[in-house]
Every structure is written in C-alpha cells, then in structure tokens.
Amino acid sequence: MRSSDGDTFPAEGGIRGRLLVILGALSAFAPISTDLYLPALPDAADDLGTSASGIQITLVVSMIGLGLGQLLMGPLSDRYGRRGPLLVGIVLFTVASLVCAIAPNVAFLAVFRFLQALGGSSGVVIARAIVRDRLDGPRLVELFGVLTVVVSVAPIVAPVLGSAILTVGSWRTIFFALVVIGGLLGAATFAWVPESLAAHRRNTDGVVTGAFRSYGILLRDGRYVAVIATSAAAFGAFFGYITGSPFALQKVHGLSPVLFSVAFGINGLCLMGAARWMRYGNPQRRIAIGAGLMVVATLGLVIAAVTDQLAPILVAFAVLATGYGTIAPNTTALALMRHPERAGAAAALLGGTQFAGGALAGSLVGHGAESGITSLVVVIAAATAVTVVLAAVLARSS
Incomplete structure (x- = not known):
C-alpha cells in the first residue's frame, strides 16, 4: 500500500512473540489503571470521605486524560518517532501513580489520575500506530483482534488482583502496584520495542501545525468519521458498564469484592472470545453483529431494572461485553487502514x-449511581441506540 507521499506501507518486519506481548500490555494501560482500581472504589470513597459520585470522578477524569493525551501523543509520534514519546509517557504514568498512592483527598487523587492517564495514553495510541506501521490488510485486522484479546486479559486479571491486594493492603497499595507495572513496562519498552517509523516517513511539520493538518484531513473523510463515531458510542456503553457495575453489583445486589471480580472476569472472557474468534463476514458485518448483541444486553438491563433481580443484570453485562468485543478490533482496523501515512494521528483521533464517549457515559452513570441502576440502564441504552444507527450506516457503505 502507498501513501499520498509515495512511501510504501507497511514497514518491513512483522509483529511476533515478545513484541506482541509488550504492545498488548501497552495497549492495556487504560484497563490496567482502571480495572485494578475498581474493587477498591467503595473503600476509597469511605477513606477519602466522599460519595459514590465523588469517587467516580476519578474514573471520569482518567477517561478525559486518556482521550486528550492520545490527541497529543499521536501527532508527537508522527513527528518524532514512536519510541521517544512512548517512553516519556510511561515515565509520567509511573510517577503519577506514585503520587496517587499518597493522595490526601479525592480532589488531589483526581488531578493525578488525570496525569496518570495522560502518560498512559502514550501506550494506547502508539502501540496501535506501531502495529499499523508494520502491518496491512487482513493481517492488520487479525493483529488488532489479538491485541484486543491481550487487552481483554486485563479486565479478567486486574479486578481479581485488585481484590487480592485489598486483602493485604488498602486502595493505596493498588497504586503502588501500578508503579511497579509502569516500571516494568518502561524497562521492557526501552529494551525490546524498536523504532517503527523511519525518519524519512515522519511528519516534518511542527507538532501543532502537523496535528491540525492531519486532523483536518481525517475529519474530512466521512467514512473514517463514521467508524470512529461507532467506536466512541460502543465504548460509551461499555464504559458505562465499567463505571456503574461496582455499585450496581456490590452496593445494590450485595456482591463481595471477590464475587464482583469473578463476574467482571467472566465478562472479560466474553469480550476476549468475541475479539479473537468472531470471523463471520467482513468488518462491517461484524460491527453490525456486535451492535445487535448490545441491543440484547440493553433489553436484559431493562428486565433487571424492572424485576430488581441479579441474574438478568449478570447475563446482560456478559452479552454487552461480547458485543463490544466484536466491535472493537474491527472499528480500530477500519479506521487505521484508511490513513497509513498518518497512523499516529488516526489512532489518536480514534x-x-x-x-x-467513555468519559461522558461514566459521568452520567456516576451522577445517579447511589439511586439504583436506572442511570446505568439509560446511558447504556442511549449509547447502544447510537451504535446501532452508525453500524447501519457503515453496513450500507461497505
């Protein structure tokens, strides 16, 4: 494949073994920093003297930091290469995690959760750009499916590990664990992740000028916009579940942190299975299937809200995770396929x-978290409706 500048894509070399594992771990910065912390949300709220909605702000600002950070790190990596911005971001993540561990109040914690996410965003966006630098076509779709599987291990392992940490420490101990994770990933990246963007392929504009130019080109591509909007809506529904599930399952239905972690892990397995093995049809067809599963999940949540029973909400969450796992790798591949010459910016905008979308959904769910699951159901239903409409648009344009 050739870019508009005449360069051939992808770059030489594939992605195998150790490099694949490291890129998967870097992509998992977001779920690692969120899901490890989820079982501790009620305890952190009590310790810091805040409400459920107050502590959930630390999740929302994390999503904002991840979003804004990617918009910055993507163009930086197009201009200066992948390794430098990636390593700087990992250092910021690690230092901010250390400060979170000693936060004296929820406002302080929120500020450094934002900075932690800003640093962690480098792993999310640059790992995708490295994959795009090296791969194209069906292999690209397949690798994003594999990366989604690797990322999906985090929702399975992280809450269980978080619960285990809580048995021997406090919510602060979880952030010390994130310091260790950041240090290990930084060392692995320094040692084993090579530069994938050759100097002659880098954007020679200034960072700000280049970013505006790249984002302008991307936003004028209607199909690209439809793909990233679909991804945002689907993630909004999924993050509504992530934000609301600790209180819906632990506070409303009385699950212990351990049982909550088991349920969360099962849903992670559903997401992982869908991302790895859903191979029916083209990417647009798979996105439509995922949207259909999200509709089924929404109906299950409505039943759970009406009957006040645990079983429907557990099933609905599992189906929602399966639907999102079907959508995620396919929207990512479709978005990055279209603009290989500006993979960093394309991954950043995605x-x-x-x-x-996650931050908006999380804030709306958190606003009504202490009054039952009504706000959770409404937010997921709204995000699902948008996903269905956009999936239909993509299916018609394929």
Missing part, C-alpha cells in the same frame, strides 16, 4: 473520541 482513541480520543472513544475515551470522550
């Missing part, structure tokens, strides 16, 4: 809008 991730930025995705996390903007």
Whole structure:
C-alpha cells in the first residue's frame, strides 16, 4: 500500500512473540489503571470521605486524560518517532501513580489520575500506530483482534488482583502496584520495542501545525468519521458498564469484592472470545453483529431494572461485553487502514473520541449511581441506540 507521499506501507518486519506481548500490555494501560482500581472504589470513597459520585470522578477524569493525551501523543509520534514519546509517557504514568498512592483527598487523587492517564495514553495510541506501521490488510485486522484479546486479559486479571491486594493492603497499595507495572513496562519498552517509523516517513511539520493538518484531513473523510463515531458510542456503553457495575453489583445486589471480580472476569472472557474468534463476514458485518448483541444486553438491563433481580443484570453485562468485543478490533482496523501515512494521528483521533464517549457515559452513570441502576440502564441504552444507527450506516457503505 502507498501513501499520498509515495512511501510504501507497511514497514518491513512483522509483529511476533515478545513484541506482541509488550504492545498488548501497552495497549492495556487504560484497563490496567482502571480495572485494578475498581474493587477498591467503595473503600476509597469511605477513606477519602466522599460519595459514590465523588469517587467516580476519578474514573471520569482518567477517561478525559486518556482521550486528550492520545490527541497529543499521536501527532508527537508522527513527528518524532514512536519510541521517544512512548517512553516519556510511561515515565509520567509511573510517577503519577506514585503520587496517587499518597493522595490526601479525592480532589488531589483526581488531578493525578488525570496525569496518570495522560502518560498512559502514550501506550494506547502508539502501540496501535506501531502495529499499523508494520502491518496491512487482513493481517492488520487479525493483529488488532489479538491485541484486543491481550487487552481483554486485563479486565479478567486486574479486578481479581485488585481484590487480592485489598486483602493485604488498602486502595493505596493498588497504586503502588501500578508503579511497579509502569516500571516494568518502561524497562521492557526501552529494551525490546524498536523504532517503527523511519525518519524519512515522519511528519516534518511542527507538532501543532502537523496535528491540525492531519486532523483536518481525517475529519474530512466521512467514512473514517463514521467508524470512529461507532467506536466512541460502543465504548460509551461499555464504559458505562465499567463505571456503574461496582455499585450496581456490590452496593445494590450485595456482591463481595471477590464475587464482583469473578463476574467482571467472566465478562472479560466474553469480550476476549468475541475479539479473537468472531470471523463471520467482513468488518462491517461484524460491527453490525456486535451492535445487535448490545441491543440484547440493553433489553436484559431493562428486565433487571424492572424485576430488581441479579441474574438478568449478570447475563446482560456478559452479552454487552461480547458485543463490544466484536466491535472493537474491527472499528480500530477500519479506521487505521484508511490513513497509513498518518497512523499516529488516526489512532489518536480514534482513541480520543472513544475515551470522550467513555468519559461522558461514566459521568452520567456516576451522577445517579447511589439511586439504583436506572442511570446505568439509560446511558447504556442511549449509547447502544447510537451504535446501532452508525453500524447501519457503515453496513450500507461497505
């Protein structure tokens, strides 16, 4: 494949073994920093003397940081290469995690959760750009499916690990664990992640000028916009579940942190299975299937809200995770296929809008978290409706 500048894509070399694992771990910065912390939300709220909606602000600002950080890190990596911005971001993530561990109040914690996410965004966006630098076509779709599987291990392992940490420490201990994770990933990146964007392929404009130029080109591509909007809406529904599930399952239905972690892990397996093995039809068809599963999940949540029973909400969450796992790798591949010459900016805009959708959904769910699951159901239903409409648009244009 050739870019508008005449360069051939992808770059030489594939992605295998150790490099694939590291890129998957870097992509998982968001779920690692969020899901490890989820079982501790009620305890953190009590310790810091805040409400459920107050502590959920720390999740929302994290989504904002991840979104804004990607919009910055993507163009930086197009201009200066992938390794430098990636390593700087990992250092910021690690230092901010350390400060979070000693936060004296929820406002302080929110500020450094934002900075932690800003640093972690480098892993999310630059890992995608590295994959795009090296791969194209069906192999690209397949690798994003594999990366989604690797990322999906985080929602399975992280809450269980978080619960285990809580048995021997406090919510602060979880942030010390994130310091260790950041240090290990930084060392692995320094040692084993090579530069994938050759100097002659880098954007020679200034960072700000280049970013505006790249984003302008991307936003004039109607199909690209439809793809990233679909991704944002689907992630909004999924992040509504992430934000609301600790209180819906632990506070409303009385699950212990351990049982909550088990349920969350099962849903992670559903997401992982869908991302890895859903191979029916083209990417647009798979996105439509995922949207259909999200509709089924929404109906299950409505039943759960009406009957006040645990079983429907557990099933609905599992189906929602399966639907999102079907959509995620296919929207990512479709978005990055179209603009290989500006993969960093394309990945950044994809991730930025995705996390903007997550932040909006999370704030709306958190606003009514202490009054039952009504706000959770409404937010997921609204995000699902938008996903269905956009999936239909993509299906017609394929």
